[in-house]
Amino acid sequence: MRRVVITGLGAVTPLGASLSRTWRGIVAGKSGLVSTPDTVVYRAIPSRVVGLVPTESRQSMTDAVPKDETSESKAPLKDMLWNADEWIAGADQRRMATYTQYAIAASDMALADAGWDPKPGSIGAQDTGVCLGSGIGNFEEIYDTSITYHKGGYKKVSPLFVPKLLINLAAGHISMRHSFLGPNHSVSTACTTGAHSIGDAARFIAFGDATVMVAGGSESCIHPLALAGFARSRSLSSAYNSAPTTASRPFDSGRDGFVMGEGAGVMVLEELEHAKARGAQIYAEVLGYGSSADA
Numbered sequence: 295m296r297r298v299v300i301t302g303l304g305a306v307t308p309l310g311a312s313l314s315r316t317w318r319g320i321v322a323g324k325s326g327l328v329s330t331p332d333t334v335v336y337r338a339i340p341s342r343v344v345g346l347v348p349t350e351s352r353q354s355m356t357d358a359v360p361k362d363e364t365s366e367s368k369a370p371l372k373d374m375l376w377n378a379d380e381w382i383a384g385a386d387q388r389r390m391a392t393y394t395q396y397a398i399a400a401s402d403m404a405l406a407d408a409g410w411d412p413k414p415g416s417i418g419a420q421d422t423g424v425c426l427g428s429g430i431g432n433f434e435e436i437y438d439t440s441i442t443y444h445k446g447g448y449k450k451v452s453p454l455f456v457p458k459l460l461i462n463l464a465a466g467h468i469s470m471r472h473s474f475l476g477p478n479h480s481v482s483t484a485c486t487t488g489a490h491s492i493g494d495a496a497r498f499i500a501f502g503d504a505t506v507m508v509a510g511g512s513e514s515c516i517h518p519l520a521l522a523g524f525a526r527s528r529s530l531s532s533a534y535n536s537a538p539t540t541a542s543r544p545f546d547s548g549r550d551g552f553v554m555g556e557g558a559g560v561m562v563l564e565e566l567e568h569a570k571a572r573g574a575q576i577y578a579e580v581l582g583y584g585s586s587a588d589a
Contacts, residue, residue, distance in 0.1 A: 301563075302562030311348070311399070325538075328352075349376050388454070394464040396514060401468045429513055476505075512557070529551055
């Protein structure tokens with residue numbers, strides 16, 4: 295089988311709307327976790343901690359923005375705060391769920407990082423595919439449309455509801471955006487979606503179905519109903535509501551559940567000899583992966 299390497303990375307996370315910001319936050323020991331909004335719909339839910347992608351309106355909620363980067367210094371915040379307009383035209387935004395928008399941004403970052411931009415119709419574009427999934431997708435779209443249908447009936451449902459709902463649309467939009475003609479594949483295996491996407495993409499390359507794959511996961515399911523559902527199953531952490539940045543501790547004896555978060559992480563995977571031939575930077579080699587369970 296052919297060897298597979300990682301040549302590009304991209305991320306939109308609670309630590310920032312870019313890979314560099316996310317990495318700097320990790321190195322600085324930032325958490326990115328915040329308290330849920332202090333509104334009626336959230337107060338009744340036992341777990342009050344989430345991981346939100348920082349935006350202009352959420353800026354005061356997060357510890358991810360360094361204190362010295364004030365409103366007088368806007369430029370450093372550009373890659374810190376999520377702004378869909380920087381990545382996607384307004385008309386296209388209306389056709390996409392938020393998790394798809396995160397996925398597109400992270401994919402654009404990863405492709406730029408890899409230096410991979412084949413011309414439409416070229417052999418490179420034909421041999422490039424996408425393997426990207428989501429566990430839930432965009433919960434808000436489902437909830438709001440359910441309310442709309444209940445109140446107004448069939449004709450009030452947006453014709454864009456299903457295109458926004460389907461998990462495979464993120465991978466589809468990425469392929470169309472870059473004119474990729476290789477395998478287009480989506481995974482939805484809850485918490486291991488991203489890992490399975492990367493593993494499946496590596497196999498596409500190893501078995502000769504593609505030469506380059508864009509792979510990863512995206513999520514935008516922070517919603518009161520989603521939190522309520524996981525809280526009712528006693529899955530979420532609730533013991534650290536007063537100290538949200540300490541709530542995610544999966545290997546600690548004091549752990550009491552997981553924390554829901556949103557964002558996207560994407561890698562560009564590439565056949566080793568192809569990467570070497572074009573002088574691409576190589577972060578690591580994918581030697582294998584497991585897919586025996588959800589988490």
